[in-house]
Amino acid sequence: VQGDVPEGLKKKRIVALDLGAMVAGAKYRGEFEERLKAALKEIVDAQGEIIVFLDEMHTVVGAGAAEGAMDAGNMLKPLLARGELHLIGATTLDEYRKHIEKDAALERRFQPVLIEEPSVEDTISILRGLKEKYEVHHGVRITDPAVIAAATLSARYITDRRLPDKAIDLIDEAAARLRTEIDSKPQELDVVDRQIMQLEIEREALKKEKDKASKERLAKLEGELADLKEHSAQLTGRWQNEKQAISALREVKGQIEQTRLEIERAERKSDLETAARLRYGSLRELETRLAEAEKHLKELQAGGLLLKEEVDPEEIAAIVGRWTGIPVSRLLEGEMQKLLRMEQALHQRVVGQEDAVRVVSNAVRRARAGLQDPNRPIGSFIFLGPTGVGKTELARTLADFLFDDERAMIRIDMSEYQEKHTVSRLIGAPPGYVGYDEGGQLTEAVRRRPY
Structure with missing residues (x-):
């Protein structure tokens, strides 16, 4: 073209x-x-x-x-x-x-060309190029930190898909979710409206009662309802104003995108007069309108925003959390701070066992700092000791620290694997045997939750 x-x-x-x-x-x-x-x-x-x-x-x-x-x-x-x-x-x-x-x-009639998966850095560049199209389509703003978070978090936590597809889907879903929230009633207003409905039902029931306590409650309830309705009206007004401002912003962005396409079309046809008129006339006017619309929205949201109109890293992390089950707060917590307090966190549940806790903490820190061979596991440990000294408890505590869930570990009772043939239960039956399609207890658990 x-x-x-x-x-x-x-x-x-x-x-x-x-x-x-x-x-x-x-x-x-x-x-x-x-x-x-x-x-x-x-x-x-x-x-x-x-x-x-x-x-x-x-x-x-x-x-x-x-x-x-x-x-x-x-x-x-x-x-x-x-x-x-x-x-x-x-x-x-x-x-x-x-x-x-x-x-x-x-x-032999074809020449094979292998298309490798792009790196995280390449994916970020691809997303920056696509970002504007998704902003115009969904009518929301996508911040650069959100683009970086989409590439890095998808590469690290979503293992069954490839870049840049999974990162693009993250951006798309986060923007679509935000757009749905903008078009829906804000949670704050919804809570107030539900309270009003609940109190109105209670008021109708109290009107039928004749005793003194019911009449006192009815009078108090009327006051509460009046306050809530006033609050609801204020919130509704703010919501409508913000919604209109965001719609105006979306409309201007769409016009800017359309004007840029027309400029490209004119330049391809060597119609430089039209291209110059659009670039230095219509486009500049639209960019001024965009700046004014953004300023107006900021003024409306100065007292607290009901609607969010930009996709940030928290939105991306929330989508990753929904896809993989990894708690969002843990993704966004500073990795350094989290690792520095690892011993204290483990010692809250595991009393004593200083050496074991230190060795486990150092192994995790080494892996996170990138000082360890990426092709080897973070650590392989054998906890030896008599019953009741905290071997299983340390494993549970480690799972809780890393994944916010002590059940996020695969427990295998080796007494079940004493016979030679029972190993197939662990890794799945070989081809041609019964249960080949089902997978093993270990392999299936790792496949479903690889993180």
Whole structure:
């Protein structure tokens, strides 16, 4: 679009080929081949001007294959061999090994390009580029510390997904949650309105009573209701004003985004007059309006805010907490302060055992400071001693200190594993045996809560 491509790729079109739509409804033999052949003929006739993109590339192997029919892979091979078809495929390593590597003739038509997972630093750069689009879409502001928190916390605590996908989802969910809160009644106002409803129900019940105590309570209740209704009216007014200010802010941001797109479009067409008029006229005016809208919102929220309009690290940590079950407060507490008071925290429950507590604390501190080999465990300890001296208690206390929950540990009773065959209960049965799909007591527990 911007012309920022090598000369050989200029004017090329990228077209996604939807194999699922081609296979859908193909009832008779040859129907799928006819559809695919027609699409491929159009691509070949374009004489290299079309680059085909195939998502889930492994579906090509066997797609449309029925009794006596050809599959899509075999139909693509001649075109790929002659260089008439330029094809980009995307698939996972597992699917590539499982489907494409088995078909050697198809595999050698392609040059594999491994796309590595980006680092945390690269993810932060990606998020900074995407941030503005999410701000305009959700109508909230995303702070830079929130972007950094999304990349670092997702890399550390969400182990079953990849960057930058999981970090983008964190930002998206946190912004969507904040937008929902802005559109909903604030909690403070909701509590007051519920109290009013409760007291009104009580008032209606007291009106039916004739005794003196009930009449006194009714008079007192009327006073409470009047105060609460006044407070509710004030809060409602503040809420509506803040909501309108945030909506105005969102509208201006949307207009700025639209103006920037128009400037880019004009610059691509070399319409410099329009680009200059938009950049130095409309855009500057909108930026002034944005500054005024932000100032107005700050003035409204000076006496305490009912609505929050910016995503900060606390919001991100709350989402991570919901996804993984890790307590939010622990994520945001300064790591240094937390580790410096580790011995005192452990000694609150474990009396004595100075050496054991010190060794465990030092191991955890070493790992957190990054002085330890990342490919080795934080620590492996054998607590030896007679019954009742605090071996299990120290393990429980350590789990409580690190995860705010003493049950956050996997307890294995080794008396259950005396027989040779019982080890399969620990790590799962080998392929071909009963229970292979179920996993072991240890492996399943670690997979579900890897942190």
